Amino acid sequence: MPSKSFYKKRLDIVIVGVGGQGLITFGEVLGRACVKRGINIRIAETHGMSQRGGSVEVFVKLGEGVAAPLIPPGYADIVVATELIEALRGVKYLRKCGWLILSDVYIPPPTMKNALKPGEIIEVLNKLPINIIQVNAEEIARELKDFRVVNIAMLGGLIAFIEHIIPLDIIEEVVEYRLGEVNKKALRIGYERTKEKIMLTKFTKSDNCSES
Amino acid sequence: MTKRYEILREAGSTVLLLGNEAIARGAIEYGIGVATAYPGTPSSEIVGTLSKVAKNLGIYVEWSINEKTAFEIAYAAAMSGVPSLTAMKHVGLNVASDPFMSSAYTGVRAGFIIVSADDPYMHSSQNEQDNRWYGLHGYIPVLEPCDPQEAKDLTVRGLEISEFFQHPVILRSVTRLSHVRGPVKLGEIRKPRIEGFFPREPSRWAVVPENARRMKQLILDKWRKIEDFFADFPHNRVEGDGSILVVASGVGYCYTLEAIELLNVKVKLLKISTPVPLPRKLILKAMDGVDKVIVVEECDPVVELQLKSILLDLGFNIKVYGENLLGRAGELTVDKVAKAISKVVGLNWLPPTPYKIPIELPPRPPVLCPGCPHRATFYALKIAVKKLKIDPIYSGDIGCYSLGIQSPFNMQDVIIEMGGSIGLANGFSHTVRGRPVVAIIGDSTFFHAGIPPLVNAVYNKTPMLVLVLDNETTAMTGFQPHPGTGVKADGSPGNKVYIENIAKAIGVDLVEIFDPYDVKRAVEILEKGLKKVVEGGIVLLVARRECSLNARRRDVLKSVYEVDRSKCLKCMLCVNEFACPAIRIRDDGYPYVVDSLCNGCGVCSKICPVKAFTRKD
Numbered sequence: 053m054p055s056k057s058f059y060k061k062r063l064d065i066v067i068v069g070v071g072g073q074g075l076i077t078f079g080e081v082l083g084r085a086c087v088k089r090g091i092n093i094r095i096a097e098t099h100g101m102s103q104r105g106g107s108v109e110v111f112v113k114l115g116e117g118v119a120a121p122l123i124p125p126g127y128a129d130i131v132v133a134t135e136l137i138e139a140l141r142g143v144k145y146l147r148k149c150g151w152l153i154l155s156d157v158y159i160p161p162p163t164m165k166n167a168l169k170p171g172e173i174i175e176v177l178n179k180l181p182i183n184i185i186q187v188n189a190e191e192i193a194r195e196l197k198d199f200r201v202v203n204i205a206m207l208g209g210l211i212a213f214i215e216h217i218i219p220l221d222i223i224e225e226v227v228e229y230r231l232g233e234v235n236k237k238a239l240r241i242g243y244e245r246t247k248e249k250i251m252l253t254k255f256t257k258s259d260n261c262s263e264s
Numbered sequence: 265m266t267k268r269y270e271i272l273r274e275a276g277s278t279v280l281l282l283g284n285e286a287i288a289r290g291a292i293e294y295g296i297g298v299a300t301a302y303p304g305t306p307s308s309e310i311v312g313t314l315s316k317v318a319k320n321l322g323i324y325v326e327w328s329i330n331e332k333t334a335f336e337i338a339y340a341a342a343m344s345g346v347p348s349l350t351a352m353k354h355v356g357l358n359v360a361s362d363p364f365m366s367s368a369y370t371g372v373r374a375g376f377i378i379v380s381a382d383d384p385y386m387h388s389s390q391n392e393q394d395n396r397w398y399g400l401h402g403y404i405p406v407l408e409p410c411d412p413q414e415a416k417d418l419t420v421r422g423l424e425i426s427e428f429f430q431h432p433v434i435l436r437s438v439t440r441l442s443h444v445r446g447p448v449k450l451g452e453i454r455k456p457r458i459e460g461f462f463p464r465e466p467s468r469w470a471v472v473p474e475n476a477r478r479m480k481q482l483i484l485d486k487w488r489k490i491e492d493f494f495a496d497f498p499h500n501r502v503e504g505d506g507s508i509l510v511v512a513s514g515v516g517y518c519y520t521l522e523a524i525e526l527l528n529v530k531v532k533l534l535k536i537s538t539p540v541p542l543p544r545k546l547i548l549k550a551m552d553g554v555d556k557v558i559v560v561e562e563c564d565p566v567v568e569l570q571l572k573s574i575l576l577d578l579g580f581n582i583k584v585y586g587e588n589l590l591g592r593a594g595e596l597t598v599d600k601v602a603k604a605i606s607k608v609v610g611l612n613w614l615p616p617t618p619y620k621i622p623i624e625l626p627p628r629p630p631v632l633c634p635g636c637p638h639r640a641t642f643y644a645l646k647i648a649v650k651k652l653k654i655d656p657i658y659s660g661d662i663g664c665y666s667l668g669i670q671s672p673f674n675m676q677d678v679i680i681e682m683g684g685s686i687g688l689a690n691g692f693s694h695t696v697r698g699r700p701v702v703a704i705i706g707d708s709t710f711f712h713a714g715i716p717p718l719v720n721a722v723y724n725k726t727p728m729l730v731l732v733l734d735n736e737t738t739a740m741t742g743f744q745p746h747p748g749t750g751v752k753a754d755g756s757p758g759n760k761v762y763i764e765n766i767a768k769a770i771g772v773d774l775v776e777i778f779d780p781y782d783v784k785r786a787v788e789i790l791e792k793g794l795k796k797v798v799e800g801g802i803v804l805l806v807a808r809r810e811c812s813l814n815a816r817r818r819d820v821l822k823s824v825y826e827v828d829r830s831k832c833l834k835c836m837l838c839v840n841e842f843a844c845p846a847i848r849i850r851d852d853g854y855p856y857v858v859d860s861l862c863n864g865c866g867v868c869s870k871i872c873p874v875k876a877f878t879r880k881d
Contacts, residue, residue: 126617
């Protein structure tokens with residue numbers, strides 16, 4: 053189980069994606085669940101101009117003694133990328149052998165010509181000394197006929213990794229109360245499919261990271 | 265049934281709050297009666313939060329026309345004995361600086377807290393000014409919290425201090441406080457004080473020279489008392505021991521805590537929550553047994569310079585680090601602080617090397633949203649200008665439409681400050697020959713600071729086209745209402761003020777309104793307006809169309825568009841000249857519409873030369 057390596061005092065998570073994908077909501081839901089569990093947390097986000105379709109980063113730090121709001125490059129235990137190109141930008145935050153939870157959403161910048169294709173992106177990422185698991189959030193969104201649930205499907209994927217800290221039922225309660233039934237479904241599907249991938253070792257584990 | 269608001273939860277409970285919400289809660293706990301603001305990132309959620317519960321609490325909360333007016337309203341409330349809060353982004357305090365500088369002279373009768381939310385690294389701002397200078401400049405003490413819990417607590421304490429000294433207080437926030445969420449333990453809510461009285465006492469409130477000279481002496485006396493008070497203020501404290509003293513102010517304290525832990529070094533830590541005025545008695549106490557000092561603060565060396573001056577006065581000859589290792593630009597990080605402290609303690613510490621991706625990543629700057637009416641206006645303006653073969657100066661302003669600076673529009677030649685588009689246009693019009701000036705300004709920005717320079721243009725016969733991009737909201741900061749919307753902060757109806765009526769009343773030569781989604785008519789009116797300006801006229805055109813995000817939310821815009829491949833010529837006009845983020849190119853070279861992004865404005869169908877875009881129903 054990869055989640056064993058997260059039994060530690062603190063957890064640093066960076067969420068990256070594109071403005072409008074609901075990254076702030078992602079962080080807020082996680083934060084509310086933490087407060088319910090009595091876990092200390094800091095979530096740093098940016099509002100305003102950067103939100104208009106630009107690159108967005110949300111920093112989540114949880115655990116005892118957490119004080120500083122930002123996570124510098126090379127420290128994050130987990131990076132959640134809700135978009136493929138942004139995964140390339142966000143991977144700098146990962147520590148060695150950290151986990152990248154990657155979505156299947158691909159949004160090339162509108163004015164960009166010859167953008168890197170999803171397959172090429174995954175190829176580049178596979179060469180790094182990190183562990184990668186993909187959550188097919190767009191597929192889940194398509195099944196549920198609502199593209200706004202991509203973020204919460206990704207959150208489900210994250211929970212599969214950290215349920216020893218935040219159990220699914222606590223986060224489900226928050227999602228249902230804040231965002232309603234469709235999102236709750238997306239959360240559960242994201243969680244279950246990721247869990248299954250972990251069980252079947254359907255993820256990329258770097259050769260340089262054998263210990264966990 | 266009244267809705268249950270989390271911000272009003274009972275004392276003793278712990279809730280997740282954004283720094284700005286924590287400030288709002290602090291003000292509620294103190295029992296303020298008035299709160300005012302003009303929205304600006306990263307300050308907007310303070311009054312945004314208060315506006316939602318204003319009716320429940322029976323307090324007065326408003327979105328004011330600009331920061332100066334917001335300041336004056338809260339100031340007058342505190343003069344009349346009603347505790348108040350006014351909030352603004354750092355540059356907003358420049359707008360309010362006139363009453364601000366005199367507020368220390370008169371003082372107040374009830375708690376008056378001025379929240380300044382600074383934006384280090386300029387995530388959403390035009391400069392990186394550190395407003396703690398304003399405290400030194402205006403003789404107004406500055407409190408600087410480190411996290412959401414302290415933001416709430418210091419808002420309450422700040423109002424108490426203000427009321428006790430009968431003096432205004434600044435609460436300085438930064439982006440990484442205002443927009444950080446964390447658990448906050450709530451305190452008791454006192455009954456709001458909403459009714460004031462104002463006995464006639466001009467010797468106290470009128471800063472005519474005779475009064476002001478006397479008041480100046482009183483301020484200097486108060487300033488010393490406030491400094492002494494801060495020496496024993498519980499939010500300033502010494503932690504740990506060692507010969508190296510780290511003085512950390514505001515969010516600097518949080519980064520320092522983690523940096524010390526990371527480095528595993530033993531230092532003495534002086535937490536400062538009152539950077540202005542820096543209490544000298546506390547410094548003296550902290551200096552015991554110290555032979556090196558490093559100051560950690562975000563942006564300018566406001567604490568450092570005061571500290572150096574105090575140490576010189578006290579006769580210490582000690583090396584003080586800070587700015588020389590941390591710089592003055594951008595935000596702090598744990599790594600930056602750890603690196604600086606490691607140098608002072610003589611450690612050779614290096615941060616981890618992050619992974620490098622072997623390819624160059626495409627930048628992803630913010631863009632105008634799909635369906636944004638501003639895109640249609642910029643498109644129409646570009647066509648009108650091309651038709652007339654003119655090369656205008658595009659004097660830009662602060663708002664979503666600042667994004668018109670990007671390709672393919674390139675129509676923001678200068679952007680300085682709120683209302684600057686029209687003010688600068690007044691200048692360019694007198695100095696640059698043969699190029700008409702187009703001032704491009706948003707609806708909320710027009711009300712904020714656009715009216716005086718427009719009156720100036722009319723009075724001085726200064727030709728220009730003022731193009732008001734009216735999307736009927738303050739979109740960039742989170743859709744706050746303004747005078748043009750006719751809706752007040754608490755959602756109740758106010759009086760609607762029409763931009764075109766203002767222009768007509770002051771004597772603008774030509775005033776017209778158009779819908780930017782109607783591209784053909786927009787081009788015609790813009791051409792007419794530009795011609796008039798070339799002839800020496802003053803023209804104001806209102807491009808009026810609801811923000812597409814609001815329209816989508818209200819279900820005014822529905823459906824999406826698609827490309828009819830049997831008609832499409834692959835001319836790429838829609839991609840290259842219109843640049844809607846919802847229109848992409850397939851591998852076979854045909855454009856297509858991304859369903860999940862399209863907001864259904866339909867402007868693509870109007871500009872396509874072969875009408876290849878059709879509505880999908």
